[in-house]
Amino acid sequence: MNKILRWSIVAALAGFLFGFDTVVISGADKKLQLLWGSSDAFHGSVVMAMALWGTVVGALFGGIPTNKLGRKNTLIIIGLFYVVSAIGSSLVNDPWSFAFFRFLGGLGVGASTIAAPAYVSEIAPAKNRGRLVALYQFNIVLGILIAFLSNYLLRNIGENAWRWMIGIEAFPAIIYTLLVFYVPKSPRWLISKNKISEAKEVLEIINPNENIDEVLAEIKAENERELPGETIFMKKYRFPLILAFFIAFFNQLSGINAFLYYAPRIFEEAGLGESTALLSSIGIGVTNLIFTLLGVSLIDKLGRKTLMYIGSVGYIISLGLVSTAFFLGWQGMAVPIFLFLFIASHAIGQGAVIWVFISEIFPNHLRASGQSFGSSTHWVLAAIIPSLVPMLFSTIGAGVVFLIFTIMMVFQLLFVFYVMPETKGVSLEELSKKLIKQ
Incomplete structure (x- = not known):
């Protein structure tokens, strides 16, 4: 169970970055409007909302890499998006570039709401599945709170405070991305791609007290009900x-x-x-x-x-x-x-x-x-x-x-x-x- 908990926490850290990314902008809100002299409409719909539109696009299309490349690889890509978004948006000097990098972070948020819960639900034993997948939501909420706190602590460090508020997200994003390399691939995804022996190894860790061949047969039977297209x-x-x-x-x-x-x-x-x-x-x-x-x-x-x-x-x-x-x-x-x-x-x-x-x-x-x-x-x-x-x-x-x-x-x-x-x-x-x- 310890390994499964560890893997679930790593995948759920995508939720921490989601929560942090969503709220961190609130600390820079008024400062950015003043800095770039944006109108209310432009500031609201481009500077502030671009991450949200990225999230919508990420949620609409995030199922494609999650299926094709797998849950784990998608989680790695999401981490890279968070890193680039945090560093990029903290270094720019104009609202359009800022909006572009925020959009990239949004793509990460949207895709993470697909890949992370799907991954955890597929590695978790049935009796603990709710608790383990819900760690994702817990991390979102923790990320929100830490972002509020971080903004509060960084608010008086000078005129570039907003750059630090937004850029600091790169640190947890890099840690998360490195950790994802060490989790196994989802056994159910591996079976759907006919990588049976690799799936078997992961299933033996997940279900140590069950007959693995029976579990395999059940998952395979479920997949065989699938019709092309x-x-x-x-x-x-x-x-x-x-x-x-x-x-x-x-x-x-x-x-x-x-x-x-x-x-x-x-x-x-x-x-x-x-x-x-x-x-x-x-x-x-x-x-x-x-x-x-x-x-x-x-x-x-x-x-x-x-x-x-x-x-x-x-x-x-x-x-x-x-x-x-x-x-x-x-x-x-x-x-x-x-x-x-x-x-x-x-x-x-x-x-x-x-x-x-x-x-x-x-x-x-x-x-x-x-x-x-x-x-x-x-x-x-x-x-x-x-x-x-x-x-x-x-x-x-x-x-x-x-x-x-x-x-x-x-x-x-x-x-x-x-x-x-x-x-x-x-x-x-x-x-x-x-x-x-x-």
Whole structure:
């Protein structure tokens, strides 16, 4: 188990870089706009958003190298993208070059949401799979917190502080890339490429107490059901496709990314001062980390559905209260407290479950494509919803926006109750048989 844990942590470090990369830009935001004299529109849609568009492209097409080159090689390429992006964007002197290097980092983020969960789900024993894949989410949250902290510590080191804030990511990126060279290739990917003896060696480490020939036969049988030219959009894969779409759809319709990007602005809207608002953002990071850790530790004990129930109820209560606070004009700590409850509900539910669940529900030969579909749905919505938030706040008001998010979470609760299957403790091959309509 120790080796599997080590390999899972290495793959999950792609998540740490994802979290760090996503948030680190917030520290340089105003400084860069001032430095390059960009208009609000250009600064928002090019300088700040380019990494996000890179993420969307990486999520749309990341399934291709994950299938063709394999999970491990794709993780190495992702690491190189992070390194080049961090060094490049910290050395440039104009907004277009900056946007280009940020776009490269975004490609790494998008592809990592496919390759890392797919890799870990394929090396993990069924009984620990949830916990090991959820390490990816834990690392995302840790990366976010460390980026907030790093920005805070580097903020006063002179006029080039922004270069250090962004460039420092190269250090963890180089370490991660070197570590990936030492993990084995995914046994299920190796079998799909007919590299049986290599796959056998890895399977013997993963399943020391099982008959390896039986495990091999089960994976091979699963692969043999594959027909040439199959895609995830065929009728028999409709159920896993619907599951992947809705878990990603509801993830974003909770308003989570909109909230993470605009936390200080939301706190200021609720009547807190600027410094309190920034401090509250670090508090959000800590809350997120603690409850993600709780979710990771419970996911294989309670199962995915139970965590989604807890998260959904927490969402409905907290978002409903935030909405009420804006409608009735409650001041002071009311909104921050409700939003902390919201973050806790997200972390223990959707946060811990989404990448685990999407990586489990597709058959081996279509896992990367299915992961790519779920991930793309997530990222397209993560690009659209936050970009609408400032406009929606000024037109329909924060109260209505949070009310819409609340109603969406009632629908999520119904989805969990009526549609979502439990995947805890079941082998990937067994799940395939259950979820695919032959």
